[in-house]
Amino acid sequence: MVSERELLESVPTQLWIGGRPVDATGAGTFPVHNPATGEVLTHVADATPEDALRALDAAVAAQDAWAATPARERGEILRAVFERITARAEEFALLMTLEMGKALPESRNEVRYGAEFFRWFSEEAARVHGRYLHAPSGTGRIMVHKQPVGPCLAITPWNFPLAMGTRKIGPALAAGCTMIVKPASATPLTMLLLAQLCSEAGLPDGVLSVLTSSHSGAVTQPLLDDSRLRKLTFTGSTEVGKKLVEKSANRLLRTSMELGGNAPFVVFADADVDAAVQGAMLAKLRNGGEACTAANRFHVHNSVLEEFTTKLVEAMESSVRLGPGADPDTTLGPLINEEQLRTVGDLVDDAVAKGARVRIGGKAPDGPGWFYPATVLSDVPPQARILREEVFGPVAPIVGFDTEEQGLAAANDTEFGLVSYVYTRDLDRALRIAEGLESGMVGVNRGVISDPAAPFGGVKESGFGREGGTEGIEEYLSTKYIALT
Numbered sequence: 001m002v003s004e005r006e007l008l009e010s011v012p013t014q015l016w017i018g019g020r021p022v023d024a025t026g027a028g029t030f031p032v033h034n035p036a037t038g039e040v041l042t043h044v045a046d047a048t049p050e051d052a053l054r055a056l057d058a059a060v061a062a063q064d065a066w067a068a069t070p071a072r073e074r075g076e077i078l079r080a081v082f083e084r085i086t087a088r089a090e091e092f093a094l095l096m097t098l099e100m101g102k103a104l105p106e107s108r109n110e111v112r113y114g115a116e117f118f119r120w121f122s123e124e125a126a127r128v129h130g131r132y133l134h135a136p137s138g139t140g141r142i143m144v145h146k147q148p149v150g151p152c153l154a155i156t157p158w159n160f161p162l163a164m165g166t167r168k169i170g171p172a173l174a175a176g177c178t179m180i181v182k183p184a185s186a187t188p189l190t191m192l193l194l195a196q197l198c199s200e201a202g203l204p205d206g207v208l209s210v211l212t213s214s215h216s217g218a219v220t221q222p223l224l225d226d227s228r229l230r231k232l233t234f235t236g237s238t239e240v241g242k243k244l245v246e247k248s249a250n251r252l253l254r255t256s257m258e259l260g261g262n263a264p265f266v267v268f269a270d271a272d273v274d275a276a277v278q279g280a281m282l283a284k285l286r287n288g289g290e291a292c293t294a295a296n297r298f299h300v301h302n303s304v305l306e307e308f309t310t311k312l313v314e315a316m317e318s319s320v321r322l323g324p325g326a327d328p329d330t331t332l333g334p335l336i337n338e339e340q341l342r343t344v345g346d347l348v349d350d351a352v353a354k355g356a357r358v359r360i361g362g363k364a365p366d367g368p369g370w371f372y373p374a375t376v377l378s379d380v381p382p383q384a385r386i387l388r389e390e391v392f393g394p395v396a397p398i399v400g401f402d403t404e405e406q407g408l409a410a411a412n413d414t415e416f417g418l419v420s421y422v423y424t425r426d427l428d429r430a431l432r433i434a435e436g437l438e439s440g441m442v443g444v445n446r447g448v449i450s451d452p453a454a455p456f457g458g459v460k461e462s463g464f465g466r467e468g469g470t471e472g473i474e475e476y477l478s479t480k481y482i483a484l485t
């Protein structure tokens, strides 16, 4: 196992363009911080708009040859990347913990999940099918052919520094597209290491570039304005996603949007309460609550409300250890930065000021680092902001309901629609509620739903497009109809 210092010294810190590390034009850099201490880990290259166009030149130059590379060969390169990530899993895990803060077991889970997109799409590369049929009118033949959309731009968030990239890179490369990735400025190192590893695994130069930047709007604008770019795939906040859709409208650029969530976790009277508490611990505390899939609000039938609340508090008390992510005992690391710490604290304070009761946690410890404890709020009034806004932290607000209709209506009372969780032992009710929930994904008696073999994505203001599953590769393919006699 390498030390933190050795690891940081070995990770590329320049831009990755055309299959090699290069300095940013003007040689600018920006710092990357450790959320557990607030200290600077290292500095990385700060891309300029000119660098963005250099990356696009490289992507365009590589596009035709990559699309013409046999699907089996593309798949084998993806498989080799999967093997290499897996072989270096501990390095990736430590790197993510250092730059993002999450506890090491969480980082290890992300490495497994993130790598899996290369394995899954290495298999999907060979399964891109079209169609051939005789026109029902008898006037000719119809051939439907799938082609790669062309050079893509991926913009990714900081909460899953590896997986939010691989969920896009895997299918894009499998489909025969080239890609430029703009990772979050808080967590650029993981993506730079991945790009280096892709080159080592045989990915041709220019197929994947990485632009690290502290001014994301300015650096991505020339790409969105350039007719050679054919697709934007974004994961991040709904606010930024809306801006990017607006910017993309000018060229009618094809877009996929994986945006914010406000997941309801609904527990019915007939639920196995212990299983629901176990599921709640995962749905709330996975990734420290900094997940778009995190349960944001708990709607619990009044007959089991106090039992569920007490057991959730006990589970947090007995199993959560707040501390630096790299410490072996830690199960809950710090939040990403000071701003996020303030946002979470403000949401809790607002709920408490309006009448919510703190059952555990509720107060950030003194620094250094941006820590917030696992927190449960009961008696949360409907006007509390925490029920409407994405918390992105380890805070569980709990509210009661009486009838199935009320539970479902409360769950759907949000502009977001990414994922919902439901706990019940009644199969009819489970299906009825799953069908009635306005979200792209539903977990039934499960607190974690993400799976590379399943289509991940939202409805309403949580975005559009799907990542993973057999659907994921479609985002990077265009359909061509060839009419034959």
Ligand code: NAP
Residues within 6 Å of the ligand: 155, 156, 157, 158, 159, 160, 164, 182, 183, 184, 185, 186, 213, 214, 215, 216, 217, 218, 220, 235, 236, 237, 238, 240, 241, 243, 244, 257, 258, 259, 260, 261, 291, 292, 293, 390, 418, 458, 462, 463
């Ligand atoms: P964010 O602020 O929207 O940033 C996401 C990415 O967009 C970052 O790379 C950011 O760069 C970049 N960006 C910001 N403003 C931009 C602009 N004007 N033009 C181009 N790029 C811009 O989101 P975040 O705080 O990193 O991530 C948290 C959010 O992501 C949450 O809302 C969460 O729910 C969502 N998320 C959704 C999914 C999903 O699959 N639906 C998965 C994970 C996270 P900088 O880092 O330089 O600001």
